[in-house]
Amino acid sequence: MNQKRSIFLLSTLAFGIAFLYIPMVLLIFYSFNKSKIVPIWGGFSTKxxxxxxxxxxxxxxLTLSLKIATVNACFATILGTLAGLALVRFGRFRGRTLFSGMISAPLVxxxxxxxxxxxxxFIWLQSAIGWPSERGFSTITIAHITFSMAYVAVIIQSRLAGMAQDLEEAAQDLxxxxxxxxxxxxxxLLAPGMLAGWLLSFTLSLDDxxxxxFVTGPGATTLPILIYSRIRLGLRPDINALATIIILVVAIGVLVAGYIMLRQQKQRALDMQMTAEETP
Amino acid sequence: MAEALDYTDRPWLDPEAEPFIKVQSVSKHFGDFTAVDSVDLDIYKGELFCLLGGSGCGKSTLLRMLAGFETPSSGTILIDGQNMNDVPPYERPVNMMFQSYALFPHMTVWNNVAYGLRRDKVPKSEIQQRVDEMISMVELDQFAKRKPHQLSGGQKQRVALARALVKQPKVLLLDEPLGALDKRLREQTQYELMNIQEQLGVTFIVVTHDQEEAMTLSTRIAVMDTGRFQQIGTPTEIYEFPNSRVVANFIGNANMFEGRIIENGPDHVIVESNDPKCEFFVDHGMSIQEGTKVWVALRPEKVRISKESPANSSANTIRGMVHDIGYLGGTSTYRVQVDGDHMIEITSPNMMRPRDASPPIDWDEEVYLSWDASSSVVLTK
Incomplete structure (x- = not known):
C-alpha cells in the first residue's frame, strides 16, 4: 500500500516537473544550435x-526594461507602502472601504x-496640457507604477495586519x-515586506x-516587446539565447535567496536552542 | 484628642492626602458597547493598585485610557493634578508594560531600554549610566547585547520592566505583567516586582485577572465587572468583607446561602436559610428590615469539621456526610453533602500528623460543620 502510493506520488512528481521544465530545457538546448532553423539540429555552437x-x-x-523596472519598483514601493499604512493604521476614515476596494482593482x-x-x-493629457509629448519611457513607467503599487499595498497591508500594534504603542508610550x-x-519592521514588494514590482515590470x-511609442522598445516582435517573424535562435540568459539569471537569484533563507532559519533554531539551555 | 495616625502605608485613609491619580466619572463606549461605565477612582502616590476582573470587564480599557491610547467618551483623568484628556501618550508622565512585552525585535536589549531616554534627548553619558544601572537591577548584564528573540520569557519580562522604569515615570501601568510566565517563575517575579516598587516608590497600577496575583501584590484592589467597580479595598477588606455576591465569588471560594432575616437585634442578626435548612447567628447588628432576603457567604477555611457534635448551640452548625476529600498535603478540601444534595466546601489544615496513612475523616462519614458567629458575611446584593 505504502509502496504503491509512493510510486504514484513519484510518477506525478516526475510528470509535473517534466511538464514545467521540458520547454525550458528545449529552449536552452536549441540556443546552442548551429542551424538557423530552430527545430533542425545543426551541431553545437555559441554563435x-x-x-x-x-x-x-x-x-x-534590455537597458530600457531595467531602467523602467528600477524606477517603477522604487516609486511603487513608496506609494504602495503609504497606501497600505493608510488603510491599516489610520483607523476608520471617510471612504476607507472604497479606497481599499479600489486599491486592489488593478490586480483583477x-x-x-x-x-x-x-x-x-495619455492621449487625452497630451491634447489637454501637451504632456507627454511622446510616449515611451515615462508613460510605460507611470503605467507600471499604477498596477505595481497595488501589489505592494496588498503585501504591506497583510504584513501590517499581522504586526501587533502594541510595538508602535510601546514606542509612543516611551x-x-x-x-x-x-x-x-x-x-x-516593514522592511522585509517592502523589499518583497520592490522585487515583485521589479519583476512585474520586467515581465509586462x-x-x-499599449502605452509605448515609436523608439521605446522594452525587452518583452522586442522578443515578441521578433518571434512574430518566426522562431529565432538568438532569442533562445537571450531567454537562456534570463533563465540563468533568475535561477541564480532563486538559489541565492534560498541559501540566505536557509541560513536565517538555522540561526533562529540556534538562538532558540541557546535560550532554552540558559533558562533555569 | 486622638493621637496622630500614621498613614504612610495607607494614604487612602488620610483625609488630607491628595490623590495622585483622579479618575472622575469616566466612561468609554465602543459603538453600542460600554466598556467602562462612569467610574470614579482615586489612586495615591506609592500605591500598588490592582484592577481585577474577568476578561471584558473593562479593566484593560481603563488602563489604556490612563496610558493615553484611548480617549474617554466622557469624564476626566487627572494625573498629578493635570488634566490628561488632551495629552497624547508620548507626553504623559506614565509608562506602560505591555502584556506581550512589546519589545522592539530589531533592537538589542540595551537599545530597547535606552529607547525612551533617547526620545527625551537625555545626554549620552547619562543614558549610558542609567541604562546600565537599570539593566543590572533586573540582572540582565550579560544579555545586554542580545536581541529579544534570543531571550526566554522571564528575561523578556524583565527587559520590558526595565524599559518602562528607566524613564522614572510617576506611574507605571502593568498589563497582566506575569500572565505569560509559568507558575514557578510567576511567584518569584511577583516578589521581585514588589521589591522594585518599594525600592523606587513608583506608583504601580496593575491589571490582572488572577486574584491570587492581585492579593499578594497590591495595597488596594478594585474588583471590576461589566465596566463598573464592584468594590475597592485592601486585599483583606475584599476577601473578608465583600460587599456583594459577585465580589465574594470572584475573590476566593465562598459557600453561598440564600435566606431571610428572621431576627434583627442591636448586636446580632439571625438569618434563616431554607435550602439547606440552617440558621446563621451573626454577631453584629445591621440596619435592615426583618424578612429581607439576603445571602450569607461562608469561606471554606472558616468552617470547622468534626466527627463529634460541637458543645454549645444549635445555630451555626449543620450536619452532613463527607462526599469528597481532596488531600493537598498542607490542607485538605472536603465537600460535605448537607440537607439533600446541597454541597458545602471546607478547607481544613492538616495540623496533626496521623499515626498511619488513613485519614482522620473518611468518605461517607457523618460530620458536624460549625463556624463562629463572626465568620459568616451577610450580603444584601
Missing part, C-alpha cells in the same frame, strides 16, 4: 550568444483594459512622536508585455 551581444537593439531594449482588472485606459489617459514611531519602529505595448 547566437555572440550575435546577441553584438546586437545594439537587444542591449537598448484585465491588463488589456488597464493598458487601453492608460493609453486613453515618548516617540508619531513620525518618529514610523521611522524607528514601523518602517524597519501587454500594458507596455
Amino acid at each position: 547566437w550568444y555572440v550575435e546577441l551581444f553584438k546586437s545594439p537593439e537587444v542591449w537598448d531594449a 482588472m484585465p491588463e488589456v483594459i488597464t493598458g487601453l485606459s492608460l493609453l486613453l489617459l 515618548g516617540a512622536k508619531p513620525l518618529r514611531v514610523l521611522t524607528d519602529i514601523t518602517l524597519p 508585455l501587454i500594458i507596455a505595448s
